[in-house]
Amino acid sequence: MFTIWRHPRPRGAEGRCIGGRTDLPVDPRKAKRLAHRIRAHARRRGLPREVITSPLQRAADVGRWLKRWGFAWRTDPALREMDFGTWDGKPWRDIPQAEFDRWLADFCGFGFEGGESLNALLARATAWRPPCALAVGHGGWVNARAWQGPQKPTPATWPAPLGYSKSFTSEPSAA
Numbered sequence: 001m002f003t004i005w006r007h008p009r010p011r012g013a014e015g016r017c018i019g020g021r022t023d024l025p026v027d028p029r030k031a032k033r034l035a036h037r038i039r040a041h042a043r044r045r046g047l048p049r050e051v052i053t054s055p056l057q058r059a060a061d062v063g064r065w066l067k068r069w070g071f072a073w074r075t076d077p078a079l080r081e082m083d084f085g086t087w088d089g090k091p092w093r094d095i096p097q098a099e100f101d102r103w104l105a106d107f108c109g110f111g112f113e114g115g116e117s118l119n120a121l122l123a124r125a126t127a128w129r130p131p132c133a134l135a136v137g138h139g140g141w142v143n144a145r146a147w148q149g150p151q152k153p154t155p156a157t158w159p160a161p162l163g164y165s166k167s168f169t170s171e172p173s174a175a
């Protein structure tokens with residue numbers, strides 16, 4: 001079993017398509033606050049002081065605080081948010097409606113011009129093996145890990161992301 005937190009609210013995300021290619025900063029006080037909560041979570045449950053995070057700073061900065069407090073911290077690119085390709089970082093309003101409609105028409109297979117399809121994210125998140133009980137990552141990744149199917153996600157069934165700094169506990173996927 002492992003618990004993954006979504007990173008704190010980053011700076012500059014409003015109205016933009018922010019994915020695995022856009023490395024937004026996070027307020028150090030917010031990163032420290034989440035790190036405190038993760039440390040308390042580990043202490044309450046007697047968990048090893050070990051954490052793994054996405055390499056993107058909005059998640060990694062939480063790992064850096066925990067490292068200062070004696071945790072073993074490492075990053076794993078497999079925890080990155082979905083790569084939205086040429087859309088990544090752009091204001092949603094700047095993405096042509098026709099392109100957006102192409103995505104909605106092929107929600108899981110659409111590749112975002114040089115990015116990663118939702119199918120690929122689902123495969124990546126499902127296959128991930130937790131090396132420790134504590135992780136910090138991203139909203140889309142957590143949704144992909146939590147997706148139970150059997151149907152493939154659609155624009156109507158894809159859930160809203162976990163709130164910033166909120167957690168999800170997942171059973172290790174049975175191999």
Ligand SMILES: Cc1cc2ncn([C@H]3O[C@H](COP(=O)(O)O)[C@@H](O)[C@H]3O)c2cc1C
Nearest residue numbers: 006018019081082118137138139140141161
């Ligand atoms: C299919 C899909 C649709 C999304 N729409 C937004 N996000 C995701 O990408 C953004 C960045 O996530 P974070 O802030 O946690 O790094 C958020 O809007 C989140 O919901 C999506 C992710 C996926 C996979």
